[in-house]
Amino acid sequence: MTSPCGSEFPAECMLDPDTKYQCGEPGDRPLPIAKFPPGGCNETVDPFKPDPCKCFKNRTICGSLIVKNGCTRIPITATSIYECVDTKEPTEINQCLSPKVCTQTSEGATCSETPCTCGSEGAKICGAAADPTCGLDPKSSYICTGGGSVQNNTCTTACDFTEGECFDKCECPAGGLVCGSTFPGCGLNDQSLYTCVKGRKPVLLRECKPGQCISGSAPPITFAYPGPESGEYQDTCGPNPCYCDPGEQLNYRSHLN
Incomplete structure (x- = not known):
């Protein structure tokens, strides 16, 4: 059973865009169940659509990556480190002050004065998550070896920032x-x-x-x-x-x- 807003239907259906409807059996006409203020229906949380401002994994993450994921609902400082707990909103725990910048690997986020130098042996990183000055391929994944980043795989489609690994989109x-x-x-x-x-x-x-x-x-x-x-x-x-x-x-x- 689904509960779409009237605005999700074509205009010719003549449903109220600010009313939420209930869809029961296949082929039923939508049944109005709740009226919202103008524009309010679409602001309700869609259980099928993840909130880009909520965490999906338990780890630390750079604010810049939360912003890049499309989070605009809450204020996020791009230069800060956030603590993520699954299904919760991220909590700011540290701000990276210049000359330090926030760097992201599979082990989490850290403030570093040398963003192109890996801190942990074996940690993984997406080229797209690295500082642009590092010159890493944004469509590749890397492994930290001897303080540097060694290319691991060329991602044919995408790379998951939090895991530092390619995935097939x-x-x-x-x-x-x-x-x-x-x-x-x-x-x-x-x-x-x-x-x-x-x-x-x-x-x-x-x-x-x-x-x-x-x-x-x-x-x-x-x-x-x-x-x-x-x-x-x-x-x-x-x-x-x-x-x-x-x-x-x-x-x-x-x-x-």
């Missing part, structure tokens, strides 16, 4: 049903619906009519923290977008092998 970071357009450059049909299982490639479920593959809440796929972790896809492929989600979406696990 053509693999599903979450389960659910998803339109092919969510995975650009992966050889999928934009107007087809695919079944996603976390860690696997999308599998074609069925083709949609032109313009009928409708994106719901989609987990982010970026170079930034929190990398590949997120909620569930909930895209649809139906003839009438004014109706509630079709049964295929609500029961996508029945399509899994």
Whole structure:
């Protein structure tokens, strides 16, 4: 059962954008359940869409990476170190004062006067997370060896800042049903619906009519923290977008092998 805002439906459905509706059985008309002040409905938390200002792992992280992940809801100081506890908002614990800068490896964040020198042997780092003056390839991962960074892998798609490791953005970071357009450059049909299982490639479920593959809440796929972790896809492929989600979406696990 889902609870979308009226604004999530096409204008021709003539639903109130500031009202939250309940979708029950497949094919039901949306049922109004709550009225919000103007613009207030979309401000409610979507359980399928991760909050970029909340932690997804327990570790320290540079504020600059939280900002890069798209956090704008709370003030974040890019030059500070934050303590992250899973599902909580990050807490500032230290500010890196010039000439020190915040550096990020798989072991966490530190303030360093020499950001291009690794502190811990064997720690991993994404080139995109390093200080630009270090000259590291932003699409590669590195291992700290002898105080320096040695290239480990060339990331074909993305690198997770918090782990310092590559991941394949053509693999599903979450389960659910998803339109092919969510995975650009992966050889999928934009107007087809695919079944996603976390860690696997999308599998074609069925083709949609032109313009009928409708994106719901989609987990982010970026170079930034929190990398590949997120909620569930909930895209649809139906003839009438004014109706509630079709049964295929609500029961996508029945399509899994």
